[in-house]
Amino acid sequence: xxxxxxxxxxxxxxxxxxxxEAARLLIEALARHGIVADVNHxxxxxxxxxxxxxxxxxxxxxxxxxxxxxxxxxxxxxxxxFHTTTDRAAAELAKDYALLNRIPxxxxxxxxxx
Numbered sequence: 001x002x003x004x005x006x007x008x009x010x011x012x013x014x015x016x017x018x019x020x021e022a023a024r025l026l027i028e029a030l031a032r033h034g035i036v037a038d039v040n041h042x043x044x045x046x047x048x049x050x051x052x053x054x055x056x057x058x059x060x061x062x063x064x065x066x067x068x069x070x071x072x073x074x075x076x077x078x079x080x081x082f083h084t085t086t087d088r089a090a091a092e093l094a095k096d097y098a099l100l101n102r103i104p105x106x107x108x109x110x111x112x113x114x
Contacts, residue, residue, distance in 0.1 A: 018062035019046055019047050019048045019060050019061050019062050020039075020041075020048055022048075022060050022061075022062060022065070022086060023039055023048040023050050023060040024039075025086040026050055026058065026060060026065060026086045026089060026090060027039065027050060028086075029086045029087050029089070029090030030050075030052065030090045030093060030094070032090070033090060033091070033093075033094040033097075035052060035053075035090075035093070035094060035097055037050050037051060037052050038050070038051045039051075040057075042059075046061065046062070047059050047060060047061045048060045050065075052067075052093055052096075052097055053097055053100055053101060054100070055070070055100055056068075056070065056093065056096055056097060056100055058089065058093060063084065064082045064083065064084050065082060065083050065084075065086065065089040066080060066081065066082035067080070067081065067082075067093065067096070068080050069081055069096055070095075070096035070097075070099040070100050071096075071099060
């Protein structure tokens with residue numbers, strides 16, 4: 001039985017290939033916003049994880065792209081969102097990226113007007 005399995009290598013399911021293509025398109029869209037992202041494959045599910053920055057990871061499936069927002073809801077609970085297009089998801093991820101990687105102004109650094 002093992003020899004039979006080795007003779008026919010496993011092929012990736014079509015859903016995984018579609019998720020990889022969507023992740024590639026998302027990375028290209030993020031690059032247009034000046035953001036360098038990295039791909040991590042989730043082998044247990046038919047999704048691909050795109051690491052945008054520390055604390056911001058998008059899960060890409062063939063149907064949609066979802067992630068946890070940088071700002072919580074009004075009640076303080078985590079806020080999750082999703083988009084079905086890579087361009088719209090990249091625009092929203094760029095906003096969250098800007099919130100997480102905000103450069104403090106001189107007044108914020110010193111606590112007094114400059």
